Amino acid sequence: MAGVAGVNDFQWCFSQVKGAIDEDVAEADIISTVEFNHSGELLATGDKGGRVVIFQHEQECKNRPNLRGEYNVYSTFQSHEPEFDYLKSLEIEEKINKIRWLPQQNSAHFLLSTNDKTIKLWKIGERDKRAEGYNLKDEDGRLRDPFRITSLRVPVLMPMDLMVEASPRRVFANAHTYHINSISVNSDHQTYLSADDLRINLWHLEITDRSFNIVDIKPANMEELTEVITAAECHPNQCNVFVYSSSKGTIRLCDMRTAALCDSHTKFFEEPEDPSSRSFFSEIISSISDVKFSHSGRYMMTRDYLSVKVWDLNMENRPVETYQVHEYLRSKLCSLYENDCIFDKFECCWNGSDSAIMTGSYNNFFRMFDRNTRKDITLEASRESSKPRATLKPRKVSTGGKRKKDEISVDSLDFNKKILHTAWHPKENVIAVAATNNLYIFQDKIN
């Protein structure tokens, strides 16, 4: 992660792919969220079937120092189940919308996982010892006859095969009328926020029967509804600050010290629109699908349908950087509206040093942008380029009439192969890319 090296100086190599190669993808297997923990040791995925799979980075092999270790399955559990709210006649999907790790405070790991309505705090703990030599029961669990016990012994801890157990420690339910799109752990490590289409709530991690509503944009008359909340995040080091984005392409920064209800923002970020370019599609493609603070806390990044924008928190009237993800789709907006792809919600992420950003696209392509050199690269997550340690070849979409060799034309793109979720290791050049039901892990070749 040198500050000077650009994205094209990286040599991204295939490391691993997880998941089945079936042609027929079961809906439950579609990955819906990917997240590294704060050290990068653990990588969690959530899917539409409500399951969470956690991978752990194994120690590097001493014999081959030029390879980083691999990620292997550490724990897997069913986080959420499908539900039916009979009172409201509402079907609640078990799909995991987001996973967020808590910072590690002891030997156990904690994460928050959420579906549309309920957030759960999971503890993932290891057990590698077991007590043996109980007084009141045998090794196989049978109770001993107390009258036959003639001496006392102290149970001894004996090693056992490592067991990783996931248990739900808290269930935060019944606080959201609309569908939860975001959760974010606060830097105070005590509270977190959850956001749905119209409201944002603040929770204490220890308290499940109460939460504070801090943003409410529901109009008195629903006929007047013009925008919804699309994403929200807590500031990485200022525990009183959070942001939320809207379907109209705006971002509001709020300070919880100013008022209990943060309906009025402290800062309002919006890029002025050129009125001559206004069209039926303008608002839809300006809808922000993801917002992420930089690790430094000085910038934030937003993803709309066609671009990624970096904003300086000190400048509200326009972004400081704009990166086009797949501008060639402008000439396809009609069909993308008809097949609903225009409503796809792409996420985006920063690398550990905030010098590069990454986001997904169609045809299993994903894009990386270097903020220093302004160079960009398109890579593909595919089984074809999945040979061990094979370097990924840059891909290119041809927009003009002449298609060069190795380029792919816009009309040949597979819009069913969407990369909506990607994650970048917090410290190293290791990335996780979710391609429908497969999880790809790529690493930068260590020189």
Add this chain to the structure above:
Amino acid sequence: TGNRAVLSTSAEEKCEKNANLVKGEEVKLKAKYPGLGQKPGGSDFLMKRLQKGQKYFDSGDYNMAKAKMKNKQLPVAGPDKNLVTGDHIPTPQDLPQRRSSLVTSKLAG
């Protein structure tokens, strides 16, 4: 269809070209769907988003239909079993099964 190679580096010209591309797409869409709403990103689209997961059932209709079923043949659910509105009266057989995936994820395989 008019995708000429753009050699100009002027940001303004690029914006104009983009605007024309998008306007062209808008014309295409309006030609296909003349009744498309005046507020494209507005209420209707947002209300649909908010109502995701909503299921409809009228127990009165259901019970009346059960009573009538002995005499009259009612329309049966078509391929799209989720569409339980209009003339079709849902029966327990029509409703999509609530399933829970207790199968381990293939990522862990």
